Amino acid sequence: MKARQLPPVVRHRYGLLFLVLFAILLAACAPEEPVDPPPANDIDIEFTLRTDRQNGDLVFVGVGDAIDGEVNPTLVVAAGERVRLNLINGDGMQHNIAIRELNLASSYISSRDAETWLDFETDTPQTLNYWCDVPGHAEAGMEGEIIVE
Numbered sequence: 001m002k003a004r005q006l007p008p009v010v011r012h013r014y015g016l017l018f019l020v021l022f023a024i025l026l027a028a029c030a031p032e033e034p035v036d037p038p039p040a041n042d043i044d045i046e047f048t049l050r051t052d053r054q055n056g057d058l059v060f061v062g063v064g065d066a067i068d069g070e071v072n073p074t075l076v077v078a079a080g081e082r083v084r085l086n087l088i089n090g091d092g093m094q095h096n097i098a099i100r101e102l103n104l105a106s107s108y109i110s111s112r113d114a115e116t117w118l119d120f121e122t123d124t125p126q127t128l129n130y131w132c133d134v135p136g137h138a139e140a141g142m143e144g145e146i147i148v149e
């Protein structure tokens, strides 16, 4: 039986395709580089949360200021304020912080002490929900409210 061979040009194309796919796969699997958030000059109010495990739940814990140590603290901001939510990974699991109603999400962080952030601004007084959009994490407890006054 004669082995069927693809013409060289076609084989070369497949080789290139595999190279590209491999590069994409590598990039997807590469450990995240620590990224510094942009300067907070144009930010009016900032909150920092750290991910944690408490009694089998996954939670956000407030860091500093009035929310220090609070589990899934309610964040209060004024309409029109430019807000930054900083997230520190406290447990080495993959997490992010997202806001359901605004359809916004930070990048994912999955190593302990890695940091990410999410900036937003809304002119409408309303109650927003922040959460971790990794499947199962909101259900496990990673959810809180932002009151826009």
Ligand SMILES: [Cu+2]
Binding pocket: 058, 094, 095, 096, 132, 133, 134, 137, 142
């Ligand atoms: Cu999470």
